[in-house]
Amino acid sequence: MNNPDRALEFRHLRCFVALADELHFGRAAERLGMTQPPLSVAIQQLEARVGARLFERDSKGVRLSPAGLAFRQSALTLLEGAEQACARAREVQAGEIGRLRLGFVGSALQQGLATWLQAFAASHPRVEVVVVELNSQDQIEALLREELDLALLHTDRLPPGLDCQPLYAEPFLACLPASHPQARKKEVPLASLADQPFILFSRKGSPDYHARIVEICRQHGFYPRLQHEGRHWLSVVSLVAQGLGVSIVPAAFQRAGIQGAVFKPLAETLEPSAVFAAWRREGDAVLREQFLAARPHR
Structure with a gap:
């Protein structure tokens, strides 16, 4: 076991570098903001820890020994590395560097996600944003597995441990x-779609959203005749475009x-489709909050 009295500390290295630069105990102590006696003790402790005499002391003054000359560059490298580590830690804490894993539903692309990403990249050039398109349910599961830091999804019904806005x-x-x-037609009554084959977003991919569309239809007197399901909204729209059915979709599409x-407005007034930002309650908040703050005003 190492003797704690002989442990190498960064203060020892700072004392060594100051004395190596000044080659004068008084000037080195003044530079360090200390008196000469504790500086002398620190140099003695360092030499004891290194196991070599680092300075030659005689009537002519103080000079580096051959061992001190060899030690000097390593000491400077260690101190520089420590400063860089401290600076990086401060930058990470401040959200200036890092990595944000972002999930999003397809409609976010139609609502200016690319512009949002560009704005954030301009203000945080050293933050890497990794984006992946997933349906809402897959994003929730990825958040719980800590594979995403932030999710843009279509539901605020979240399991414990997740928050949203x-x-x-x-x-x-x-x-x-x-x-x-x-x-x-200028607008479409929902009842006119009652006997039509419906194409909906996958129940498995987004159970809350699937249920929302079914409930909208039910409130207006019918259950949709489900013909096809798509795992992405663009798949839904593409199937409609091929004449395979009708759907009810967010306006972004x-x-x-x-x-x-x-795309036609509905004759009825419906509660709008919402997109939420969701995250782990215990996750790192700095990059998340900075990314959310960078969203351009619509």
Whole structure:
């Protein structure tokens, strides 16, 4: 076991470097903001720990010994490394460097996620943001497995240990094939879709959202006749565009540019579709809060 009295400390190295630079105990002590006696003790302790005489002392003054000359560069490297480690720790704590793992639902792309990422990259050039598109349920599971730091999803029904805040809301629209009779109307009554084959977002991928659409239909007198399910909203819109059914989707998807799909306002007033930011309650808050603060105003 090492003798704690002989433990090498960074204060010993700082004392050594100051004396190696000044080659004068008085000037070195003044530079360090201390008196000469504790400086002498620190140098003696360092030499005892190293097991070599680092300075030659005689009537001509103080000079580095051959061992001291060899030790000097290593001491400078150690001190520089320690300063860099401290600086990096401060930068991480301040959110200036690091890595943010971000999950998002497809509609976030249509709501300006790319602009948001660009704004954050401009203000935090040394933060790496890793993005992955996942449905809401997969994002929740990834948060719980600590594979994501932040999730942009369609539900605020979260298991214990997760928190969230609303980001934005948008209306639901009827999504119809271009050849559909209702596609030429100014707005579409929900009841007119009662006998139509429906294409919905996967129940497994986002059970809360799937249930939301079913409940909207139920409140207006019918249950949707489910024909197909898609794991991503763009798959849903693409299936509609191919004439395989109709759907009810967030308004953002009218900007997806998929030919053959027509988007029409619903005649009824519905609670809008919301997107939430979710995170682990015990996760690191600094980068998350800075990323959320960087979201451009709409």
